[in-house]
Amino acid sequence: MTRLTSDFFVERLKAWGVTRIYGYSGDGINGVLGALQRVEGTDDGIEFIQVRHEEMAAFMATAHAKFTGELGVCLSTGGPGATHLITGLYDAKSDHVPVLAIAGQAERTVRGASYQQELNLDRLFADVADFVQEAVAPAQLRHLVDRGVRVATARNGVTVLVLPKDLQDEPWEEPERAHGFTRSGPGYSAPRVVPQEADLRRAAAVLNAGRKVAILIGAGARGAADEVVATAERLGAGVAKALLGKDVLPDDLPFVTGAVGLLGTRPSSDMMEGCDTLMMIGTGFPWAEFLPAEGQARAVQIDIAPEMLGLRYPVEVNLHGDAAETLRALLPLLDHQADRGWQQGIAAGMEEWRETLKGRAMAAAAPVNPQRVVYEMSPRLPADAIVTSDSGSCANWYARDWQVKRGQRGSLSGGLASMGAAVPYAIAAKFAQPTRPVVALVGDGAMQMNNMAELITVQKYWRRWADPRLIVCVFNNEDLNEVTWEQRIMEGNPRFPTTQSLPDVPYARFAEMLGLTGIFVDQAGDLGAAWDRALAADRPVVLEVKTDPDVAPLPPHVTLEQAKAFVSFMAKGDHGAGRVIADTARQVVAGLRERL
Known part of the structure; x- marks a missing residue:
């Protein structure tokens, strides 16, 4: 069988130590998928993980890099598949981790013809990538892979390689020892960098x-x-x-x-x-x-x-x-x-603060105090647990109430602070560390945005994991809660239901439909037992907690401006104002007294 350019490409990735690619298929990248298929199950093979959306593939590649220290790799077809990658790639760029994105492209013969799914991808990725290049000849691909992986790894950044569809299926040609060619090699080791x-x-x-x-x-x-x-x-x-x-x-x-x-x-x-x-x-x-x-x-x-x-x-x-x-x-x-x-x-000061956290977590709420969800989780986690969090109010409880033990790992979308990263991060963590339990803390906004779909990815692959425990904890408050509180505290405006209200979705029942375990909690006293059950489960779990949207994710110190804004939104007819729990109000008033 003729060795194709796509075969060389996969071989070269393997030579660089790539073992896993997260992606979604499409005709623009079929040549590479064929090469992956030809070595599937062999020592030369690379595991391909099929996601529900290319953005999730890029998030998973980013999380792979975070949880392993290795290069993360994602793949898409051209056109819309490639554009879907960009948010996850900005996550990698913002948090300084090495990721390689592989994108298909229309045939070289139609470039510049406004052809179907033909986009100028090198321009699209120019800001997010430290190195981006579209290949035009088989002999070029060797140095593009070598340089691209080396740049991403050395700079802890993003490389994007764009492969036209017809190029992938051409016979492989080694670069000649002649003018107009270059012959590169794989390999990179980080130096010892110490100041003068x-x-x-x-x-x-x-x-x-x-x-x-x-x-x-x-x-x-x-x-x-x-x-x-x-x-x-x-x-x-x-x-x-x-x-x-x-x-x-x-x-x-x-x-x-x-x-x-x-x-x-x-x-x-x-x-x-x-x-x-x-x-x-x-x-x-x-x-x-x-x-x-x-x-x-x-x-x-x-x-x-x-x-x-x-x-x-x-x-x-x-x-x-x-x-x-x-x-x-x-x-x-x-x-x-x-x-x-x-x-x-x-x-x-820390001893006093821990008592403050306990008081905030145990304060009554309607129905469940969201801070207590993580407060109850923290002491129950095994010493080797990995925790991911989405952006939003759940990140406050992740930051404050999860008390990290030595050996535990955790991450989230930091610099980009993107919604929708928690579940793909958790999936990548399970593939990277299949013997360790993983917990994803997710708001209902992020679940509805894209994380529910990735539960299907969990269903597809969980039996491969030596430890099947992956717990997706959903804070169901029917509200885009972080932004609601920003509207209140930063702007002094009442909650705007038109933009903030979310449908009430039965997340735990959705998990059961997929053959996973679903646990629903709407009473604070049931939280401990629910976490115990989830951590003892024989399969992935969606733990859905009906939380109170009117528990404020307060900053460490309430400024005079924030206290004034709090009083302002209360006075403007906010429908949730009457349900802001007394403990929150007392803390804001105390902060106001501190700053006057």
């Missing part, structure tokens, strides 16, 4: 001079957990976590203050307001208003991406390097801080 000795000493001088050191970590610190702990203990520092760094350190360490920012904790906010020195490690945390005031703190930053250095706060010493390697080089230069008053105050 002089810069390390400058950074140490800043940190040693601090008496109230705050450390902020992100996803870039994931491989440096031990070094971060050693640094915090040496400096007597507290450690706050950006949302993508939530699983880097366990929450039972006394100096860890949890998440920072709008979804963060009060101790993290207090630490940032009170510190005299800030150390940022592997984070692009976007909300600069939650960092110290300019001039308040001297700052040191470590990041492997130089473009992120000094971007959120005026940093005195920028260290371009790998987090673990840089901290190992820095630690011998750091002095032991004898005075532990700052760190002990942080620990005391």
Whole structure:
């Protein structure tokens, strides 16, 4: 049989270590699908996971990269299939993970003819991709794959390769040893990146001079957990976590203050307001208003991406390097801080905050307090659990009420904050780590947007997983709740039912129709038993909880402007105002008194 260009393409992906592709078929990519079919089930094969929508394929590729550290790969046909990929690819770009997208294209002979499904895909993907190229000849494909994968892997970014339909079916031709050809090879290993000795000493001088050191970590610190702990203990520092760094350190360490920012904790906010020195490690945390005031703190930053250095706060010493390697080089230069008053105050603040969280979670609601859903989940999760979250109000409870244990993993769409990522993230986590239980926290808006369809993907594949436990926890409040509260607190407007109300869908019954387990909860006292049942199930579960939309996802501190907006929407005839639980109102009023 003639070796086709598509056969070479699949072989080259395999040579680069690709083992799994998430995608959806179409005639524009049939040549590559044929090549995958020819090696299916062999040592040279690549597993193909059929999703319900190409956007979900890109989210899954992104999650694969997050949960494995490997290149994630997604595939589509041309035209609309390719355009569907773009949201998930922006998720990869925003969160700095390596993803390769493979897109089909109309035949080369009709390019420029406004042919069916013919789009200028290289232009479409130009912003999201670090490398994008449409192949025009078989001999070109070798260096496109090699360069594209190397760029995505080295830059933690996105590569898009566009393959015209007719090119895929042409006989493979190796590039010639002649003018006008280039001959590339596969392979890449990340270097050891450590700052200059002089810069390390400058950074140490800043940190040693601090008496109230705050450390902020992100996803870039994931491989440096031990070094971060050693640094915090040496400096007597507290450690706050950006949302993508939530699983880097366990929450039972006394100096860890949890998440920072709008979804963060009060101790993290207090630490940032009170510190005299800030150390940022592997984070692009976007909300600069939650960092110290300019001039308040001297700052040191470590990041492997130089473009992120000094971007959120005026940093005195920028260290371009790998987090673990840089901290190992820095630690011998750091002095032991004898005075532990700052760190002990942080620990005391966290003890008080945990009582606040408990009080908020256990407050009565109608019917179920959404914060309690995650509060009840957290202590029950096995030590190897993986948790994903969608964007929306459920991300608040993920950020605050899930108390991470050492060994657990979690993620969500961070920089892009896209709805619809939780279930595809969870599916990719199960394929990447099939022996580990996975939980997806999802609002009903995201379920209706696209996540219900991906339950069909779960139904199709769950029997392949060594541990079948995948729990999709749906917060059913019939409301686009995060935006509702933004309308109220940020704009001072009453809830706008026309844009915010959602149909009441029987999510648990839908799961049962698919042969999965469905659990419905509308009484707070039933939550614990429901989580126990879900975690003991012999198949994937949809745990649907009827939650109260009028429990506010409050920020760590209520500002005067937010308190005024709260009072304003209450006075404008908001139909939910009378059902805002008393505990929420008390906290807002208390915040108002704090700021007056």
